[in-house]
Structure formats: C-alpha cells, structure tokens
Amino acid sequence: MSHDIRMQIAGNKRRDRCFAAAGLVAMAFAVLILLFLLMTLGVEGGRRLSWEFLTSYPSRVPSRAGILPGCIGTVLVMLVTAWTSVPLGVAAAVYLEEYAPKNWLTAAIEINIANLAGVPSIVYGLMALGLFVYQLHLGHSILTAGLTLALLCLPVVIIATREAIRTVPLSIREASYALGATKWQTVRDHVLPYSTGGILTGVIIALSRAIGETAPLITVGALSFIAFLPTSPVTAEPPFLSLRWLLDPFTVLPMQMFNWVSRPQEAFHLNAAGAGLVLMSVTLAMNGLAFYIRYRTRRRIQW
C-alpha cells in the first residue's frame, strides 16, 4: 500500500520534472530563434554594410546599390506619422480617461479601438488607397504613406496613453481641483506631465512598429526602385521651408529590402540582409530607448 503511494508520488514528480524541462526547451526555442535571426542578419548584412551602402541609390549592379532613398523616405514618412498620430491619439486617450461619461458612445469607441488594433495592416493600406489616393487625390505620396501609418499607430498610441494616464493617482487630480483648477487645467498641468514618460514609451514603440510596416505602403504605391530624393524641406529662398516633399513619390527601407529579397540573384539577397540589419538596428534602438524611458520614469516618480 505505502509502496504504491510512494511509486505514485515518484511518478508524479518525474512527470513534473519532464514538464519543467519541456517548458525550458519551449522557452529557449523562442529566445534562441530571435538570437539566431539577429546573428544571421548580423553576419550576412554585416558583410555588405558600409558608408557607401548607406549613401548610395539603388542600382542594377548589386555591389553598387545602396539604401539612401529608403532611409530618407522612412524618416520623412515617420515625421508625418508622428505629427498626426501623437496629438490625435493623446487627445483621444485623454477624452476616454478623463472626460468620457459611462454611456453607449464611450463603450462603442472603446470596442472600436480594441477591434482596430486587430485589423491586419494591409487592410489599412486598402482603405488608404481608396480614400487618400483616389478620393482625396493625395497621390502615391509621402503624405499618403505617413497618414496610412498614422492610422495604424493610432490604436497603439491611444491604448498606451490611457495606461499611462491611469497610473496618475486620483489624489493628484483632487488636489488640483481643491485649488480651484478646472478640468482642462488639471489635465494639462498635472495629469499629462506626470504621464509623459509612459506616453513617450508607447509612442516610441508604436513608431518602431510602423517603421517596419511594408504591406500597407505597397498598396498605397511605394516605389521599389527610386533614384532620386524628395524635394528638400529646407530651401535657399525665403521662407526657407517647403512642404513640397509631402507630395513626392517615395520608397521606404523595408520596401527596398522586400524588393531585393524578391530578386533571384544572390548578390541582391546580401543587399537585403544589409537593409534588414539597418532596419533591425533602428527598431531595437527605439525599443531600447522606450525601455530606458520607462525605467527612468518609474524610478523618478514615486507616489
């Protein structure tokens, strides 16, 4: 009898250890894959990475091709995306957290945002093609691309901002009201400054995802072979700033990588790895920055 129970306990313990080992293997698999991916890109792309690669135009000759238009395009598109999605997203989040009454409209907005976050990115691209390109006649331009990615970022920015605002304790708001501040004064002078760190983290992560997005930009007509740069935003004549670049055709870094991957020649695959390495480095750097900001805000603000 007691022998049977001992056997059973030993069996259970053995199964427990096997399960723990399986868990460790599964976890290591996921982690090692990421490391392997980084290493492959690093080794393959590192062979191609050079100053010439960063500052050249695409070319039919693989060894002379570079990613300059892609880099410039990505920066300009991201400027449009950040300028539009951040104010809109933060405002929407402030409304939902601080102002919204509990009614059907608020519930509808919330369900809608949760749902938008799950819509495939290529569907945003189709919407932008129908609306921005053909209804509003913005063309296959940097502006269209930036707005498309802004829509894609919007749910992420809203969700992150709401979480950041929620961490500000109620007592701060009550203290502000007690001193006679209005609702907007409380939000502007107290709630938003205290949640800046969290908002910034969310915005950077949203933008780091948008940088790698390719599919929606293909549908709005990103070019894959482009041998010129957009009009410079800074001009020699007054007023020294120009917005002409907004309507210029464009390419972005992931688009260039996609083009090179799709070619049969192996030399182009090496270029793709180089572009991928640059893209990955930018994404990782942005995520690192976001982590750092989150860490610092947590340490600095203690309620």
Next chain:
Amino acid sequence: MDRTRPAPSTRDQSPPQGRAADRATRRPESGERIIEALLLLAALSSVGITLGIVGVLLYESAVFFRQVSPLDFLTDTQWTPLFADAHYGILPLLAGTLTTTAVALALALPVGTITAVFLSEYASARVRETVKPFLELLTSVPTVIFGYFALLVVTPWLQHLWPALPGFNMLSAGLVIGVMIIPYISSVSEDALHAVPAHIREGSLAMGATRMQTAVRVVVPSAVSGMAAAYVLGISRAVGETMVVAIAAGMQPTLTWNPLEPAATVTAYIVQVSLGDLPHGSIGYQTIFVAGFTLFVVTFLFNVAGYLLRTRYHRKY
C-alpha cells in the same frame, strides 16, 4: 491687487500662468467646453477609421459584385482575374491563407502555451522579468525580416531534409509565421495565468499536487478564457500576415491544402496586384478590395470573439 504686490513677485509669475488663471476666473465654461468637444472629436476619429475601412471595402466590393455573382465568388475553384478566361473564386486564396495559418498554429500553440505555463508556474520572478520583455521584443521585428528569414534561411534548411521541396512553399512561410506569433500567445497567456489568484494555486499544492498537476488541472482551467483570447489574437495575426507569405509562399493561386506546395494567400494576392500597375476602376483593381474585405470579415470575427473572451475573464476575479 497686482499693484500692491512687490515687483519681484510679479516677475516671478510667468505670463502664461497668469493669463490662464485670468481666463479661468472670467469664463471657465466656454473654453472648457470647446476643449472637451475637441477631445471628443479626436476619440471619434477612431470610429471614423473603422467607418472609412468598412465604407471603402464595401463600396469597391459592391462594384465588383455587380459584375461577378457572389455564388461564383464563393464556389468557383479558380482565381484568375487577370487572365483572358477570368475566374473569380476566392477559395484558392482562402485555402492558402488557412493552410499557412494552420502550419503556424501547429507550431505556435504548443510552444507558446508551454512557454506561458513555464514562465507563470515554474520560472523564478527574475527569469520571468527577463524573458518576457525579450519575447515581446520579437513582436516588433519587422515582418519583412521574417520573410527574408523564411525564404533564405528556413526553406534551404528544409530542403536539406526534403530535397524535393520547391523554393516557394507554404510550410516554411507557415513555420516562420508561427515563430512570429509565439510571443503574442505566450505573453497574453502568461498574463491570464498570472491573474489566477495565488490562493487557488496554494490550495492545490497543499493537497499534495505537483506543480504540473496544479498547472494543468487548476490554473489553466481557471485562465482558459484569457488563454483563448491569446489564441484568437495569434490566429488573427497569422491570417492577416502579409510579407512573410508574399516573400516565401509563392504568388500562384492554387487550390491546395498541401503545405509542401507553393500557393498564394489572400494577402499575397493583394501585394502582387499592388506591385503591378492596374488602372483605377478596372475589375482587377476591385478584386484586391474584395480580397481585403474577405480578410477583414475573417479577422473581425476572430477579434470580436477575442474581445468577448477577454472581457469575460476580466470580470471573473
């Protein structure tokens, strides 16, 4: 009032604050209302996006269905909209999408679930706090990089094991999508497992159950709706994934369920057409909106299911 104050203190008060205070005492109401209205407008813009998506997709699809009967669309087994002998059956594309998704889930569901259980029930807090952010980092790797990986690393590697495997195939695309969605599944599942109160776990352990018995028979059943939400999120990602399949699975719409063959998915077809130069308003142009609409409906159903499951599990404790 201002005149009686000593000069330095007037200078101390920065002008914007003074003006804001002034405005607040004079008419607090109208300014506040305008701001609230603007903020509401920003919140409503997200509803506008959904309406825009549904509007554009419905409008273009309606034009398409004036020329092609919905019955043909759903039952025809060929998708050749750009050929002289045009067929508009969505089945080949859907089959491609479902096959790659199935391969992805076959890898991601077990690995993601076991990782989540391990992190939540076995790993020390330090391991959990290190591995989880690392896995979440995987979600921000650009998908075009995963596509590169599928075509140029995974496919050659699979060809060593299976020399007959074609250069484009759904197996390697599906496997890579699986790797891509593991973090979504493991991270959200781990949140759900972690939300199970400690006393439930302790009750089971006190009865002499091992950690594995506790995990499998007590904790997982308590967190089942949250884990289902994680699965749904992963499925929805896999269905909507575009770049990996466009790069590695091939561009030929073929009605096949065999992952060893190349086949286009719904998303890959949209990319293929967008890369070409179809005139606006042609039926070829409308087909990508119909394909997009199909995709939107499928992911929308999964998203709603996920949302319902999530709200249910939030209410539980």
